[in-house]
Amino acid sequence: MAIQSDAPAGQAHWVEAPPLAQLHERGPTAAKLGARQVALFLHEGEVLACNNRCPHEGYPLCEGALDRSGVLTCHWHNWKFDLRSGTNLYGGDALRVYPVRVEAGRVWVDVSDPPPAQRVAEVLGRLAEAMAEDDYPRVARELARLEQAGAPLDAAALQALEHSHTRLRNGMTHAYPAIDAWLRLRDQLADSDERLACVTEALAHVGFDTLREAPYPYATAHRNWQAEEFLTAVETQDEAGATERLNDALAQGIAFDTLEPVFAQAALAHYNAFGHSLIYLTHVRSLIQRLGPAAAAPLLRAWTRSLVLATREDLLPDFKAYAGALEKWPRPPDSHVSPSRPHLPSPSSTLSTSAPPAARFEALKIRETLAATLEAAAQHTPLALWHALMQAAAHHLLRFDERFAQRTDSPAGDDVNWLDFSHALTFGHAVRQTCTRWPQLWPQGLLQMALFVARNTPYLAPGLDSAAAQAAWAVDDAEGFDTFARTRLIDHGIGLPIYPVHWLKTWLAVRDSIALGLPQPCVNALRAAVRRLLSAQFKQRHALRSARQAQRFVERE
Numbered sequence: 001m002a003i004q005s006d007a008p009a010g011q012a013h014w015v016e017a018p019p020l021a022q023l024h025e026r027g028p029t030a031a032k033l034g035a036r037q038v039a040l041f042l043h044e045g046e047v048l049a050c051n052n053r054c055p056h057e058g059y060p061l062c063e064g065a066l067d068r069s070g071v072l073t074c075h076w077h078n079w080k081f082d083l084r085s086g087t088n089l090y091g092g093d094a095l096r097v098y099p100v101r102v103e104a105g106r107v108w109v110d111v112s113d114p115p116p117a118q119r120v121a122e123v124l125g126r127l128a129e130a131m132a133e134d135d136y137p138r139v140a141r142e143l144a145r146l147e148q149a150g151a152p153l154d155a156a157a158l159q160a161l162e163h164s165h166t167r168l169r170n171g172m173t174h175a176y177p178a179i180d181a182w183l184r185l186r187d188q189l190a191d192s193d194e195r196l197a198c199v200t201e202a203l204a205h206v207g208f209d210t211l212r213e214a215p216y217p218y219a220t221a222h223r224n225w226q227a228e229e230f231l232t233a234v235e236t237q238d239e240a241g242a243t244e245r246l247n248d249a250l251a252q253g254i255a256f257d258t259l260e261p262v263f264a265q266a267a268l269a270h271y272n273a274f275g276h277s278l279i280y281l282t283h284v285r286s287l288i289q290r291l292g293p294a295a296a297a298p299l300l301r302a303w304t305r306s307l308v309l310a311t312r313e314d315l316l317p318d319f320k321a322y323a324g325a326l327e328k329w330p331r332p333p334d335s336h337v338s339p340s341r342p343h344l345p346s347p348s349s350t351l352s353t354s355a356p357p358a359a360r361f362e363a364l365k366i367r368e369t370l371a372a373t374l375e376a377a378a379q380h381t382p383l384a385l386w387h388a389l390m391q392a393a394a395h396h397l398l399r400f401d402e403r404f405a406q407r408t409d410s411p412a413g414d415d416v417n418w419l420d421f422s423h424a425l426t427f428g429h430a431v432r433q434t435c436t437r438w439p440q441l442w443p444q445g446l447l448q449m450a451l452f453v454a455r456n457t458p459y460l461a462p463g464l465d466s467a468a469a470q471a472a473w474a475v476d477d478a479e480g481f482d483t484f485a486r487t488r489l490i491d492h493g494i495g496l497p498i499y500p501v502h503w504l505k506t507w508l509a510v511r512d513s514i515a516l517g518l519p520q521p522c523v524n525a526l527r528a529a530v531r532r533l534l535s536a537q538f539k540q541r542h543a544l545r546s547a548r549q550a551q552r553f554v555e556r557e
């Protein structure tokens with residue numbers, strides 16, 4: 001029978017355990033001490049105590065093997081622990097051990113928890129280990145322990161940014177926007193398991209993207225923050241120059257809101273990196289709002305690196321018409337976005353606020369789509385044109401001939417999959433978020449949306465028009481569809497994290513767009529497109545296609 005003494009958290013709480021004689025007689029013994037199952041061992045004349053449940057999958061450790069050096073082995077998966085310290089010697093999670101006192105043959109165990117701040121710090125350290133090893137189940141366990149220790153899980157997200165951003169060779173990956181997206185989904189859920197699943201998805205993606213990556217440090221010097229100099233450094237792909245100016249802005253405490261118009265201008269300066277620069281920037285803003293200014297440095301350094309390294313697709317022959325189209329924009333583009341002059345006057349009232357037919361932009365070549373966009377820009381407000389391009393992008397996703405995503409005979413450089421289509425929607429949403437705040441950027445945003453729509457034309461299913469494609473995936477019950485989407489996302493079952501997070505980001509972008517207000521035809525097209533996307537089967541690895549492309553390529557070298 002255990003004798004207990006109540007004690008506040010952080011103070012010793014000694015509970016009497018089975019006596020020494022019993023340990024001598026029966027060997028390792030499990031006992032319920034307070035709320036805990038504790039395993040007691042007699043080792044070299046000393047009593048040692050630990051949780052009886054293995055921190056891996058709960059096998060009873062009193063059934064384990066303790067060697068002469070004090071290493072306890074769990075037989076279930078052979079994990080090994082130093083029974084004095086609880087340190088894990090082989091496996092993953094650390095073992096909880098307890099102080100023991102023996103007095104006149106009576107054994108006492110201190111089952112008190114360490115002070116909350118210490119518990120949180122210890123779990124955060126172990127979470128970092130789990131992420132560094134890309135150990136998904138352990139990430140989930142450490143996050144559950146963190147929550148049990150009373151820490152908000154957002155603290156784990158902030159730590160993840162601080163620890164990982166120097167190991168992103170190419171700058172920001174999908175993992176950071178994934179943190180934002182998964183935490184936003186978590187906000188909508190009440191079930192604690194589902195909420196934990198969201199945070200685990202977020203942080204495990206960071207672990208996946210940074211596994212065994214070497215450090216890629218950022219420039220640490222400061223150069224006087226000047227927007228033009230930052231933009232020039234990005235344009236000339238001078239990462240150190242851009243980062244040093246960013247460092248100065250951060251050191252001066254310039255708020256993200258003040259810097260953001262410059263970043264938005266830089267993100268839209270080119271049709272680049274498949275829209276990632278702008279999409280990521282919107283997630284950076286959201287994460288800084290959620291996690292606070294401490295998140296700004298890791299996020300912005302990583303984002304700046306990715307911006308500097310971004311492919312400028314508008315320099316490729318396929319997209320070269322973009323620059324000429326920008327020059328021909330009906331109202332001359334004024335790309336300079338000044339923090340002190342963030343908004344241009346409202347568009348002329350002579351422009352129609354009704355969206356042009358989406359069909360005007362569908363199934364066309366790039367030059368034709370750009371021409372249609374310019375023509376519509378002379379007649380419609382930017383937002384009305386945006387509605388049409390967004391609807392056209394949704395129709396293209398609905399018309400995607402998915403055999404292109406499965407094929408094994410595509411030439412190198414002509415690979416296409418669902419994300420080519422979903423990006424048109426997530427980029428479109430980022431354009432609206434950005435350009436309604438800085439209308440000078442509408443020409444770039446809308447013409448780049450047109451490029452997204454047009455680049456997917458070659459992959460549309462022959463003989464399938466938009467009406468038929470949309471009818472096949474129509475969503476009649478919006479609320480029921482959202483429930484379906486949440487269920488699909490939480491238990492997606494997909495190995496590579498990039499795919500489910502694209503599902504999630506597209507669904508969130510469409511929901512947010514609808515919440516901002518859209519014409520009903522556009523709403524219907526977007527919901528149907530997301531429904532189709534959430535039903536897609538991703539081909540996560542292309543063994544045969546990669547081999548064929550390699551053979552053909554090497555033959556011509």
Ligand code: FES
Nearest residue numbers: 054056057074077
């Ligand atoms: S349950 Fe102990 S090692 Fe797996």
